[in-house]
Amino acid sequence: MNLFGYIHRYKRLILALTAMFMLLGIASWLTMARQEDPSFPYRTGTIRVVFPGVSAEQIEKLITEPLEEQLAEVEELRRVKSTSRDNVAIFVVELLDRIYDTDAAWDRVRRAMEKAEQDFPKGVVEYVLEDRRMDIPAAVISIVGTADILELAHQAEILKRQLLAVNGVSRIEIEGDPEKELRIDLDSAILSQLSINRDQVVAAIQVHNQIIPGGVVRIGDHALRVDTGSDLQQKSDVESIPIRLATGQYIPLSAIAHIAFVARE
Structure with a gap:
């Protein structure tokens, strides 16, 4: 029996199944959650430690090793990748895929950072955790004009303050700021x-x-x-x-x- 013959023989069953799947699809379409910009759990972050005037070997011993020991006690972490360079240490931190309450997990990471900081020598000028690295820009705006990069940076800062007053804008970052x-x-x-x-x-x-x-x-x-x-x-x-x-x-x-x-x- 060919396919068309099989469909003709069981056409009532096939029509019933088709109607049922269509109704299920319509019901799912009407009840499913919708977001214009879907949010995802923030499971990836970076830790940056700046210690001016220190070699990569000293950064590894004084900064990287103490911090890695404290981060190893955070159960929610899947992987920690560290890079030690002159004057700076960079950590890429990833949470386990099963973690959905990421805010609580990042709070435990911050507590581990505070414990490690007690062993840091004096002279660390920057010690920050960025746990929102997965944000996808909704818009990228380029500012062009004069060759004076300081003037461009000033205008970018003015535009940033104005855009932050717009409802729905959560964060704005300026790339290429000459400081x-x-x-x-x-x-x-x-x-x-x-x-x-x-x-x-x-x-x-x-x-x-x-x-x-x-x-x-x-x-x-x-x-x-x-x-x-x-x-x-x-x-x-x-x-x-x-x-x-x-x-x-x-x-x-x-x-x-x-x-x-x-x-x-």
């Missing part, structure tokens, strides 16, 4: 002419960049906070730092140095 720094280039010829040494300039900058609490003045039931204004807030504050000459007179720092914001190298 500006204030560079002070002293004119050696002018320093020599005015008998000013570099240590004198550095000391003057340090004196004017101290955050000193001014305290509070109480008058009856009112309290007034005293602002000392001892920290540097803007480029103009740095330019106007007074440098004392041998004659007792003062000149602004801008008279003996070129001061500008530049991209960090």
